[in-house]
Amino acid sequence: MEYKFAKRIQNLRASEIREILKVTERPEVISFAGGLPAPELFPVKEIKDVTRLVLEENGAKALQYTTTEGYTPLREWIADRTNKNMGSSFGYENILLTHGSQQALDLTGKVFLDEGDVVLCESPTYLAAISAFKAYGCRFKEVPTDNDGMIPDELESILYSTQNVKLIYVIPDFQNPTGRTWSVERREMLVQAAMKHNIIIIEDNPYGELRFEGEMLPSVKSFDKTGLVICLGTFSKIFCPGYRIGWVAGEEKIISKYILVKQGVDLQCNTMAQMEIAKYLELYSIDKHISNIKKAYKRRRDTVVKAMEEEFPEGVTFTRPEGGLFAWVELPPDVDSRDVLQKCLEKNVAFVPGGAFFPNENRQNTMRINFSNMPEERIVEGIKRISDVLREFIHAKLQASLGD
Structure with a gap:
């Protein structure tokens, strides 16, 4: 049956984050995808x-x-x-x-x-x-x-x-x-x-x-x-x-x-x-609660930055935030983070491809990493898995360019 939806509906798309989160609900997946607070810190x-x-x-x-x-x-x-x-x-x-x-x-x-x-x-x-x-x-x-x-x-x-x-x-x-x-x-x-x-x-x-x-x-x-x-x-x-x-x-x-x-x-x-x-x-003291959150998130920020410094291959850059929940990663121009994500999901690790954060430009060689939701040991393991996939992609692109 043909439904007569409003014109505004035609250009709307499902949230990439929400679609990815459906996959990351599996406990074996190390997720850097959603902007999720740490549930163990809820009072x-x-x-x-x-x-x-x-x-x-x-x-x-x-x-x-x-x-x-x-x-x-x-x-x-x-x-x-x-x-x-x-x-x-x-x-x-x-x-x-x-x-x-x-x-x-x-x-x-x-x-x-x-x-x-x-x-x-x-x-x-x-x-x-x-x-x-x-x-x-x-x-x-x-x-x-x-x-x-x-x-x-x-x-x-x-x-x-x-x-x-x-x-x-x-x-x-x-x-x-x-x-x-x-x-x-x-x-x-x-x-x-x-x-x-x-x-x-x-x-x-x-x-x-x-x-x-x-x-x-x-x-x-x-x-x-x-x-x-x-x-x-x-x-x-x-x-x-x-x-x-x-x-x-x-x-x-x-x-x-x-x-x-x-x-x-x-x-x-x-x-x-x-x-x-x-x-x-x-x-209760909301300031004390926020202080506990910040201590935990700082440890996780430090962990993810150190892991990216040690594991990410040459040509990959990232931000070092002074607060918040996210770091931003830029890949070599010819690497599409959507393709990287598909391979990462096979290794039970997830992130959000960065293209959706550009309303017009759609730069696909970017990704967002959330560090607030995973404990430190899973952060380290997850970054290692992403790094392995990135090395494969960068090596494949290099070989292809040499072949040309």
Whole structure:
């Protein structure tokens, strides 16, 4: 039967990560694929106690509908935390709770994007943001990006030469997929350029608190004097992803539009989840929990970097992130990481090919490595398996070139 789907559906594709994760659910697979937190660090006992307390103290309210904006005590905590970490001046009325930052991305598309509008992004950028925005018929312009962030002259050139630019989407801290962090100068430059052209900036910050070394840098928002920067955050990486609670923080006039579109999607986030998180934050130290996460992830970052330094063949380069969950690998130009992945899966090891993180360019000689989810000994073994496959591919390409 022929179904009459909406036009927007025709260009949507399944997430490469989600498809790969179906394979990596097998316990024998060493997975560097998903951006999964370490499950052994989830505070299960504390959450069990918190759940009981919420039901005992306020069970009827916890099981009832709540406002679209979300549970006020939790919004107040988020506003205070955002102000402390990002140099903003938000109150609870500036916060909308969402089903993870992924819903915040989708709502952003609903609020701002019309067919044919342009989104500027880093090159590469977060593939699920590409998927969320693409559903609204936008086009992407990749701003040339180096280890310090978007290159200022390139950004200015694109802004002057491109019509219908609606959004600039960035992940300045421990970026997904590269793990890179923007310099302070580039952050300030970005805001100045956006103010000059009156363009909204979406500052996505799921990893900012997961810094292993060095000082926390001023946020993009901290340079914003006109309310053009909208901040996205989530509990998924600093607490528990299964709660699916994130947020949008911005000017009240902007948040009111987000509230309208969220009401048409799901009315509200899970009341019980919101109240459980708020109760945990009241009774326990989230800073101590985050500190434990960072210690574990730093060990795993150190392990994956050391293993790549020792095992990866010549011609393969990679980033050394100061925090977050990811490292980025670049292969010789003629090696396709999709082909490498197929061979790696035969050896029960997985990663995400990098091409999907480029909305236009599709550079296939790249890959993303997640180091947060596997214990150290499996990281070492997994990198060895990937290295063996890479040597085979690079040797085969070399032999082919000599044959030519």
